[in-house]
Amino acid sequence: SDLVPDEVSKCCLQLHSLTVKSGLVSQTEVATALVKVYSEVLGEFNECYKLFMEMSHGRDIVAWTGIITAFAVYDPERAILLFGQLRDENLSPDWYTFSSVLKACAGLVTARHALTIHAQVIKGGFGADTVLNNSLIHAYAKCGSLDLCKR
Numbered sequence: 001s002d003l004v005p006d007e008v009s010k011c012c013l014q015l016h017s018l019t020v021k022s023g024l025v026s027q028t029e030v031a032t033a034l035v036k037v038y039s040e041v042l043g044e045f046n047e048c049y050k051l052f053m054e055m056s057h058g059r060d061i062v063a064w065t066g067i068i069t070a071f072a073v074y075d076p077e078r079a080i081l082l083f084g085q086l087r088d089e090n091l092s093p094d095w096y097t098f099s100s101v102l103k104a105c106a107g108l109v110t111a112r113h114a115l116t117i118h119a120q121v122i123k124g125g126f127g128a129d130t131v132l133n134n135s136l137i138h139a140y141a142k143c144g145s146l147d148l149c150k151r
Contacts, residue, residue, distance in 0.1 A: 012037050021058040028058040032066045037071035060118040061091050068101040076107035083117075093124060095132065102135040115148070 016034055019025040025034065033050055038048035052059070052067040064086040071079035083101045086093065092102070098121050105114040118136055126132050140148040 003108075009042055011133050012041055026058075028060055028063055031058075032063045033054045035063070035070060039074070045070065045074050048094070059089075061094055061097060064091060065094070065097045065100060068097060072100045072104040073107060075105060076104035079104035080108070080113050087120075093120065095126060097128065098124070098126060098132055099135055102132070102139050106135075106139040109141060109143050111145040111148060113144040114143060114145075 016025075017039070019034065021031055024030045031054070035048045035051050038044045038051060048070050049067065052063065055063055064082070068079045068082050068086070071082060079101060083093070083097070083104075086097070098117065101117055102114070102121075105117055114136065117139075121127060121129075121132055121136070137149045140146070
């Protein structure tokens with residue numbers, strides 16, 4: 001791309017402004033895309049969290065997975081807290097949600113969270129999924145829990 005970083009930022013902010021003016025920002029899909037823009041393109045995690053919180057009435061599993069993914073590497077503890085909030089809202093995590101929260105578990109280097117998520121992966125019916133099992137092994141290995149990798 002011929003755009004320099006400042007031009008990309010300006011373009012993203014203009015896009016956000018247009019979605020607000022048009023009322024499209026109230027649509028979950030659009031707001032979720034903006035969360036992704038703020039986290040991945042602009043690196044503005046506080047702003048992406050603010051956008052997510054403003055979606056209070058339409059947060060679906062895609063929106064929740066988007067915000068968890070945004071924080072999985074930047075702030076893994078927050079990603080895990082968000083996963084807990086998702087569960088408090090009685091939403092069922094999907095494959096993508098589990099994959100993102102397991103990345104956060106690996107970033108925390110503590111087996112406690114990985115064990116909790118592992119139980120939910122099994123309860124959610126994803127216990128035989130090869131990719132999620134590899135993510136669990138990675139999380140346990142990062143935590144130094146090689147004995148748990150064998151499960």
